[in-house]
Amino acid sequence: MKDSHGQKLSALFAMALLALGGSLMVLRAVAGPVPSRDQAPLITLGKQLFFDARLSADGKTSCATCHQPDHAYTDNHSVARGVFGLTGTRNTPSLLNVPEDGALFWDGRRERLEEAVLDPLTHPRELAFSDDAKLAALMQSAAYRKPIHDAFGAEPDASEWRSSVGLALAAYVRNLPHPETAFDRYRATHDPSAMSHEAREGLRIFSGKAGCASCHRTDGSSAPFTDHRFHATGTGLQKVAGHLPALTMQAAAIATDGGTVGREIASHDDLAATGRFMVTHQPADVGLFRTPSLRYVAQTAPYMHDGSVATLADAVDQEVYWRGLFSGHPVSLTVSERQALIAFLQALSPGSPATKPTAPPPASP
Ligand code: HEC
Ligand code: HEC
Structure with missing residues (x-):
């Protein structure tokens, strides 16, 4: 009884806060600087x-x-x-x-x-x-x-x-100009000559057996190569695993607004490794990061939120390994399937030679 009364009160309080936030936003929108229409x-x-x-x-x-x-x-x-x-x-x-x-x-x-x-x-x-x-x-x-x-x-x-x-x-x-890529041309025209055979094979693996497209999405009008969601990663959390309870307590004491989080993680590697948790304080969000889009990925080395993976080939190997492990369906690719996957990711940048040679796969990830 007392509990549900408490819940009602806190729901009312939350609604009041929302209403207040809403009216502040309206005020801001009205009072802010007004750019010219053009x-x-x-x-x-x-x-x-x-x-x-x-x-x-x-x-x-x-x-x-x-x-x-x-x-x-x-x-x-x-x-x-x-x-x-x-x-x-x-x-x-x-x-x-x-x-x-x-x-x-x-x-x-x-x-x-x-x-x-x-x-x-x-x-x-x-x-x-x-x-x-x-x-x-x-x-x-x-x-x-x-x-x-x-x-x-x-x-x-x-x-x-x-x-x-x-x-x-x-x-x-x-409004930054977005250079057109082989993948964009292929997607728009379905003309097989727009993207190399190897890259087309890579797209098949990416969307099929390797399961990459479930997060790096290729559907919708723009094929954004992200689901705009947060996921666990094979990168970074191992470094702090030893003192995770103390670290999450430290993180939970810090305000969650964007400005504060940005400043706190600026110089604290360990806090930065807790990822989405800093923003939500939800235990399930410890170590989660946003799915990055893979558009232009051949030009953006090194990789992952902490830049700890040097090359695109290494990033692909790491993702194939961890994503398989996390989903409970380990994926193993042949040497030519791996090459094709890399060729496909290179076709997401302008002018990348889709057949650039890459290093052989490591013995084990
Ligand atoms: C469950 C969702 C999910 C799946 C499935 C997935 N990824 Fe990722 N991918 C992510 C997230 C999240 C990151 C960021 C990880 C980090 O920064 O630690 C990422 C990072 C990457 C990066 C690095 C990009 C950059 O800019 O740093 C590459 C390359 C990549 N993924 C390729 C792949 C490939 C290839 C596959 C299929 C084998 C795949 N991913 C499957 C979620 C996913
Ligand atoms: C010292 C290097 C550095 C400088 C200078 C810098 N940035 Fe960044 N920028 C970053 C890093 C690192 C991130 C990712 C930070 C994170 O996610 O915690 C980022 C993220 C961003 C994002 C978010 C991108 C996304 O996909 O979510 C935007 C937008 C951005 N920066 C714009 C700017 C603008 C505009 C300026 C100049 C006013 C600027 N940056 C100056 C390094 C820099």
Whole structure:
């Protein structure tokens, strides 16, 4: 009796919180900076910000330091290197696969791109450019006067500089050009000559016997190569397995908002290894990570959330091994099936030779 009363009270409390959150969001949406209808000036402003190293504590680092256009907007380091050469704990993901909305970052700690693009500014090991006054001063400098005016029609209020920067960076990231790949051509035309025979064989294995497409999905209008969900991984958790109970207690004491999680995992490898748990505090989420899209994967080495796997061939071997183990249906591939799988993944990047030679398989994973 008492219990159900308590439950009712907490349900009411939750509803009140939701209502409050909802009205705050409406207020924000009404009061926020209003970009001009034409997206082009906003994207131009976003591009200028993306490449501007003055947005960093050392004046030498920009978004493009880690998200390099030549590497499908990754950096080819195992973990990111930001201001003053400081290293983080996570591998830099491609910005060509950013979901429209929903789980952003390896642990899904952000849902809105406009917020996610602002996190690197305050991240102590990325740009560490935390000062709002410095941001406003830069935005009011001669270099930004015209782009800001073009994007917003007028100068944003003092309190709106950050959100304006968020809008512009998000518009730029959303509109990055996506190079066409052999797979895209094959999918659009069903013309067998669009993708090599070996890569087509690889697609069959990927969707069939190897079971990869159950998470790296190839259906839907866009074949996103992810299910936007979180799964266990063969990477990283072993390192902390010895002190997992103490670690999860430590993690559970930390707030779950995106900003706090981002800062806490920035310099704590062990906390970073608990993955989705940091965001939900659900025991079932310990060590879970978002399924990364595999589009452009040949250009984004090294691999996995901690960048611990050096080559695409190694990443494939590791996935074949662990996914088979986790699902209870171990998969064994012949040498040519493995080659075909790799050739298929290479066909998800522009101009990759689908028949590039790869190292022979290891004796055991
Ligand atoms: C020091 C390297 C570094 C810098 C500088 C950097 N990033 Fe990142 N970025 C990362 C890493 C590492 C992650 C993944 C972090 C995680 O998941 O915990 C990431 C993730 C992201 C994501 C989420 C992608 C996804 O698929 O969920 C976006 C968006 C993003 N960065 C945009 C930016 C923008 C915009 C800037 C500049 C304001 C920037 N980044 C600066 C390293 C960097
Ligand atoms: C149960 C869901 C699931 C299945 C099935 C699955 N994957 Fe993955 N895959 C993931 C997750 C989650 C990660 C991220 C793991 C991490 O970062 O530790 C990942 C990572 C990868 C990566 C590294 C990508 C990057 O950018 O770092 C590759 C390559 C890959 N998978 C290929 C495959 C192949 C090939 C198969 C089939 C043999 C497969 N996966 C099956 C969920 C899955």
